[in-house]
Amino acid sequence: MWGLPLFPPQASTLAPQVDALFFFLVGVSVFFSLLIAGLIVYFAIKYHRRSEDEVTEAVHEPVALELTWTVVPLGLAMVMYVWGASVFFTAVRPPRDALDVYVVGKQWMWKFQHTDGQREINDLHVPLGRSVRLTMTSEDVIHSFFVPAFRVKQDVLPGRYTTTWFNATKAGTYHLFCAEYCGTVHSGMIGHVIVMEPTEYESWLGTGAIGGSLASAGEKLFQDLGCSTCHTGQANARGPNLQGLFGRSVTLEGGSSLVADESYIRESVLEPRAKIVAGYLPIMPTYQGLVTEEQLVTLVAYLKSLARPSS
Numbered sequence: 001m002w003g004l005p006l007f008p009p010q011a012s013t014l015a016p017q018v019d020a021l022f023f024f025l026v027g028v029s030v031f032f033s034l035l036i037a038g039l040i041v042y043f044a045i046k047y048h049r050r051s052e053d054e055v056t057e058a059v060h061e062p063v064a065l066e067l068t069w070t071v072v073p074l075g076l077a078m079v080m081y082v083w084g085a086s087v088f089f090t091a092v093r094p095p096r097d098a099l100d101v102y103v104v105g106k107q108w109m110w111k112f113q114h115t116d117g118q119r120e121i122n123d124l125h126v127p128l129g130r131s132v133r134l135t136m137t138s139e140d141v142i143h144s145f146f147v148p149a150f151r152v153k154q155d156v157l158p159g160r161y162t163t164t165w166f167n168a169t170k171a172g173t174y175h176l177f178c179a180e181y182c183g184t185v186h187s188g189m190i191g192h193v194i195v196m197e198p199t200e201y202e203s204w205l206g207t208g209a210i211g212g213s214l215a216s217a218g219e220k221l222f223q224d225l226g227c228s229t230c231h232t233g234q235a236n237a238r239g240p241n242l243q244g245l246f247g248r249s250v251t252l253e254g255g256s257s258l259v260a261d262e263s264y265i266r267e268s269v270l271e272p273r274a275k276i277v278a279g280y281l282p283i284m285p286t287y288q289g290l291v292t293e294e295q296l297v298t299l300v301a302y303l304k305s306l307a308r309p310s311s
């Protein structure tokens with residue numbers, strides 16, 4: 001079965017789970033399709049009209065039979081629902097210790113940024129046996145990040161972050177596709193995910209990272225854009241203190257609160273007035289058009305790095 005080129009290899013922790021559910025659904029569907037089609041043919045022959053004046057008997061359904069064909073499909077549907085939900089929750093919730101990679105899709109390429117500063121186009125190098133969390137956005141239209149071998153497919157949308165994750169279980173090179181029609185060269189928006197042994201991956205990381213980590217690039221941009229003139233970190237500053245902000249709960253003007261994540265930071269840079277932190281004035285200008293998605297990622301990485309207690 002796995003030798004068929006129709007079926008992609010199973011190369012992530014999610015793949016066997018998705019496949020098991022898939023084959024269960026196919027199995028149930030095939031079983032009932034055959035059963036029903038078979039019974040239709042069988043009954044059509046068995047109960048066909050034998051003479052011109054034959055009159056059908058009145059039929060009374062036995063309660064037990066009615067209950068059986070109500071309860072059995074209900075049970076099967078509930079199994080599908082609970083099983084499907086559990087696979088779905090696994091697929092959408094990245095483990096906390098996952099390695100962060102930032103993805104920007106654009107017509108027609110995939111750009112990857114690793115936290116230590118490595119950048120690549122259409123190739124993504126990841127370590128074997130380690131959860132990798134992708135934070136993705138698009139510079140133009142909707143794309144979709146699809147790695148069949150990992151059973152991972154997630155839309156990549158302009159104007160917001162979407163995330164997905166995987167944990168590769170087999171070293172090798174796997175196809176990466178764009179799975180959302182995005183223009184003339186949609187079919188050429190392809191690449192590879194290269195899964196490496198951890199030691200190989202470490203030495204790969206060691207080569208060619210120029211310009212320092214993402215966070216340090218973000219810190220430089222933070223200074224260059226003048227963010228630090230308001231976000232001084234002092235008690236009387238015009239902007240909120242960003243030290244330790246990431247992952248923390250923030251109280252907004254009006255009393256609601258949220259947890260500061262990537263999307264919140266992104267929005268606060270591009271649309272500062274969308275959510276005002278309690279106790280501050282809506283005076284921050286927008287940086288829409290002044291920073292690219294790739295630069296925004298560095299700012300996010302910088303603020304994330306501030307979340308760890310600095311020594």
Ligand code: CUA
Nearest residue numbers: 143178180182
């Ligand atoms: Cu990008 Cu299709």
